[in-house]
Amino acid sequence: MRVFLVAGEPSGDRLGGALMEGLKTLIPDIEFDGVGGPLMAAQGLTSRFPMSELSVMGLIEVLPKFFHLKRRISETAQAVLDTQPDVLITIDSPDFSLRVAKVVKAASDIRTVHYVAPSVWAWRPGRADKMAKVIDHVLALLPFEPPYMERAGMECDFVGHPVASEPTATPAEISAFRSKYDLGDAPILLALPGSRRGEIERLADTFGEALKLFLKDHPSYRVVVPTVGATTDLVNALTQNWPGAPKVLDPRQMGAGLATVEKRAAFGTACIALAASGTVSLELAAQNTPMVIAYKLNWLTQKMAERMVKLDTVTLVNLVSETRAVPECLLNDCQPEMIAKALHDVINAPDVQQLAMNLTMERLGRGGEAPGLRAARAVLDRMQIKNA
Incomplete structure (x- = not known):
C-alpha cells in the first residue's frame, strides 16, 4: 500500500x-x-x-x-x-x-x-x-x-x-532537564509565543512586557521558551530583552526523540505557561500545566475574525471540557497588563484548571x-x- x-x-x-x-x-x-x-x-x-x-x-x-x-x-x-x-x-x-x-x-x-x-x-x-x-x-x-x-x-x-496518549514527564526527566539548564529549584514559567514566524513576531514584545510585569511580583520565577527548529533563531533574537534570563530550547541540537523528551520535561516541571492559542493548550493539559492563552492578529485579519467567529472561547481545553477554566487574553485584550493579571490569578489558584484538563484528556481518548x-x-x- x-x-x-x-x-x-x-x-x-x-x-x-x-x-x-x-x-x-x-x-x-x-x-x-x-x-x-x-x-x-x-x-x-x-x-x-x-x-x-x-x-x-x-x-x-x-x-x-x-x-x-x-x-x-x-x-x-x-x-x-x-x-x-x-x-x-x-x-x-x-x-x-x-x-x-x-x-x-x-x-x-x-x-x-x-x-x-x-x-x-x-x-x-x-x-x-x-x-x-x-x-x-x-x-x-x-x-x-x-x-x-x-x-x-x-x-x-x-x-x-495523540496528545491524550503521550506519557507525562517522569521525575528523572524533570531532574535531568533542570540540571542541564541550571534551573535549580526555581519555579518555572513557560513562554510559548507560537510555532509560526508571523505569530511569534506579533506576540514576542507583548509576552516580554507581560513577563516583566509578572516577574516584578514573582522574581523567583525562571522563564523557559520551547521552540521548533525552524523558528529557534527568531525566538532567540526576539527574547534577548525579556526578563527572567529566558532559556530558549533548541531542538536542532538533538534528535526528534530527545527533543520530545526535553519538551515534555519542560512542560512537566513548569508551574504555569503563557501560550499562544493553538494545539499547545492540549499539550499543556496533558502534562497538567496550568496556562494563560494570549493571541492577537494583524488588523485586517482581526476584523475579519471578529465578524466570523461564533464562540466565546478559542482554547481547546475550554471547548472540549465545556468549561471556561483557562483564561484568555485575545485580540484587543492581548495587552501586557491583562496578561500579567491573568498569570497572577492562575498562580494564586492553580488547581482551578485541573478538573478541566483531566476531563479534556479523558474525552480525547486517554x-x-x-x-x-x-x-x-x-x-x-x-x-x-x-x-x-
Missing part, C-alpha cells in the same frame, strides 16, 4: 507521525511519500520540500508568499497524480491541503482523507460543504465534530488526539487505544483494506 501525506506545520507533523506509526503497525510493508516534518521523517517519510515553507497563517502573512505557495500546491498535486498512491492524506493546514486535494480530485479518482476537521462549529460553517467536494473521509480530533462533517456528505470518524492507531484503523476500514 502506498500513502501520500501532506502536513504543513508542527502540529500536523505530530499527527502525521502518529498516524504513520499506526499504519506501519497494521501494514508493515506500507510506503510513504509526501511533505512533512521531523516526526514524520522519523517514521520513514522523505519530505519533498521543507514543511516550514507552509507554516503561514493570516491574510497579511500569506500575501507575500502567495505565488510560491501556489507553485507548491501545483507541484504537490502533480506529485500525487504522478505516483498514484492508494490514498492522499492531508493533515490540517486547510488553505494548502484542500487546494492540493481539489487539483487531485479534478484529475483522478484517488481517495482523499483529511486529518483534522475544520472548525465549522466556530466560524465559516459553509467550509464543510466546499470541503465535501474534494474530501471523501475526515479524521476528527474532537468528539463533537463528526455530525458536522457527515451532514455535509463526508465520512467522518472521531479518532482522538486510557484507550492510541489515537494514531485509531486513525490508521479508520483509514483502512473505510477503504476496506485488510489489516496485518
